[in-house]
Amino acid sequence: MSTDTKVALVTGASSGIGEATARELAAAGFVVYAAARRTERLQRLTDVGIHPMAMDVTDDVSMQAGFQTILDDQGRIDVLVNNAGYGSYGALEDVPMAEARAQMEVNVFGAARLTQLVLPQMRAQRSGTVVNVTSMGGKITTPLGAWYHATKFALEALSDCLRMEVAPFGIDVIVIEPGGIRTEWSGIAAEKVRAVSSSGPYAAQGDAVAASLTSDSTHRRSSRPELIGRTITKAVTARRPKTRYAVGYGAKPMILMHDLLPDRAFDAFIRRAAGVPTQAT
Numbered sequence: 121m122s123t124d125t126k127v128a129l130v131t132g133a134s135s136g137i138g139e140a141t142a143r144e145l146a147a148a149g150f151v152v153y154a155a156a157r158r159t160e161r162l163q164r165l166t167d168v169g170i171h172p173m174a175m176d177v178t179d180d181v182s183m184q185a186g187f188q189t190i191l192d193d194q195g196r197i198d199v200l201v202n203n204a205g206y207g208s209y210g211a212l213e214d215v216p217m218a219e220a221r222a223q224m225e226v227n228v229f230g231a232a233r234l235t236q237l238v239l240p241q242m243r244a245q246r247s248g249t250v251v252n253v254t255s256m257g258g259k260i261t262t263p264l265g266a267w268y269h270a271t272k273f274a275l276e277a278l279s280d281c282l283r284m285e286v287a288p289f290g291i292d293v294i295v296i297e298p299g300g301i302r303t304e305w306s307g308i309a310a311e312k313v314r315a316v317s318s319s320g321p322y323a324a325q326g327d328a329v330a331a332s333l334t335s336d337s338t339h340r341r342s343s344r345p346e347l348i349g350r351t352i353t354k355a356v357t358a359r360r361p362k363t364r365y366a367v368g369y370g371a372k373p374m375i376l377m378h379d380l381l382p383d384r385a386f387d388a389f390i391r392r393a394a395g396v397p398t399q400a401t
Contacts, residue, residue, distance in 0.1 A: 132204030136303030140349030177230025207309035210316035225269035299371030
């Protein structure tokens, strides 16, 4: 392998943002390893030279084996894109703690552990980039999204601390904050909220949130995942990348609105946007 060739690992690459990112990085000349649990969906990436890799970010053995495979094959790793994640929605009172822990395991602890694995190699080569895909949901909140938002807020804070820690070793840490994107995410989040909050005291809110997540208008307005893939590629190839990239439908205006409005005013705006009733029935 040429010393000029960079090696990237992208998690959650079987669809959506992960797949788009893997394709964009490969087109930019990176050697790309696309990791996911659903390996059958990764095979279509081999046509463009991407290496499929079975990896479960909740399984330490799986992550160690995948990382070692890359080192054995390429001798280095330059970019880690922590993209694996999902949205677990439901009223805090309704969501079982086992599901809350699962959300944390995938969205936070998996990213943190994989970062731990790659950092020694990046420090040794005095270069590297860790990209953590959070969300505008790491800066704002929406009804019935407590555990999802908790994971994204946590990943934002983890990224900020990590950026200061690894800067002396020539390693960059970049946060990507997507807005509304056309992926499977919204459908999964809607399924989760229906499963736990479609009856009982939060049913009206649960129905409204699920409908909002899967509405035709939401789908039409959402940006394509290729936008995020291009943004990540731009960031990791920049000489001096920004620490954060808010991109995709609604990301910048929603974050700005959250920063400018008083909390209760923003709450009211979000509830209206989601069609959530303001009083219990």
